[in-house]
Amino acid sequence: MFKFSKRILSAAVSAIMLTSALGGCAGTANQTSSEAVSSAQTGGTRTVTDHAGNAIELPAEVNRIVISSIMPLPSVVALFDGAAEKVVGMDPSSMAAAKNSILPNIHPEILNATTDFLKDGNLNIEEVLKLKPDVVFYSADNTADYEALTKAGIPAVGFSTSKFKFNTVETFDNWVTLLGEVLGQADTAKQIADYGYQVEDEVTSVIKAAGDSIQKPKVLILFRYDNGTIKTSGSNFFGQYWLDTTGAENVAKDLKGQAEINMEQIYQWNPDMIYITNFSPYQPDDLYNNSIEGFDWSKVKAVQDKKVYKFPLGMYRWFPPASDTPLAMKWLATKNQPELFKDVDMEKEVKEYYKRFYRYDLSDEELQQIFNPSSEASGLKK
Structure with missing residues (x-):
């Protein structure tokens, strides 16, 4: 069981006293x-x-x-x-x-x-x-x-x-x-960034303490998926860092950067989980319903097990570095290692983060918007 320490929240308070939203x-x-x-x-x-x-x-x-x-x-x-x-x-x-x-x-x-x-x-x-x-x-x-x-x-x-x-x-x-x-505002900037490192330390220390006893899911990231083309996140891109840090295996680790792949390659990998970024208009239901012309997702384990997740979108898309980066790390940790991070309430985490860093009280509707972002946020059409 794991909870993020009060030390982190204290640092957040210190940072926000020096910034606006x-x-x-x-x-x-x-x-x-x-x-x-x-x-x-x-x-x-x-x-x-x-x-x-x-x-x-x-x-x-x-x-x-x-x-x-x-x-x-x-x-x-x-x-x-x-x-x-x-x-x-x-x-x-x-x-x-x-x-x-x-x-x-x-x-x-x-x-x-x-x-x-x-x-x-x-x-x-x-x-x-x-x-x-x-x-x-x-x-x-x-x-x-x-x-x-x-x-x-x-x-x-x-x-x-x-x-x-x-x-x-x-x-x-x-x-x-x-x-x-x-x-x-250089002093303020460093205090804000320190919060991200503290969250990183919390997550990695829990995963390290679990040692070889944890099972790391095989994960595919659909970085760009539109117009009949799929690009994943290879070894030298942000997806590799996210998965390494939060206890998962990148099935595309032998590829480099933003790598174009096809369904045959995905069938060979047969990932346990799939993440779709907000650079793609597709949603998990598009894969579950097998509704994308020319792509048969029904054979893929992650789809069969209903373990396809859309990256959230708060102040910006959560896949690349952005102002919600610490939240993205917590969210991925709860998905990739749910037993280790079962005490982390992401809805509570997000509300507290927005209150402390942005001085903004999220409504329940806004919270659902973050965790269920629209396809239009990609700027692309299905």
């Missing part, structure tokens, strides 16, 4: 001539070093933020006091998640952001310039975005999804630390 697609960039970008210059400028190793000169105050190819970041930015209203542009996929999440219930101003500067992952510099950003946040792996933004004279700060070995908690930590430097 709380990778994406790479693409080609349309380049245009450089022109001045409006920014708050009062007090001069400062320099931060991003995850790509670039030294970026920023205005003393950042008041207008565009978030391009790093999709979870709007919800993470919202952790910082007054920052949500500064987001003037975001990825269409981020907006699809936001419209079907709890985020606008807490920060309705986030929906005022435009998505017009991005289409099919392609960055339109002319549209970015119209937004007069003080800074653009982008995926540090997307060198095309960086080159186009820099050429246009727009400060671009890169946030990495791959630099931190796809450790979800460590990635989240580094995101909020860099955000703290950009937004001038």
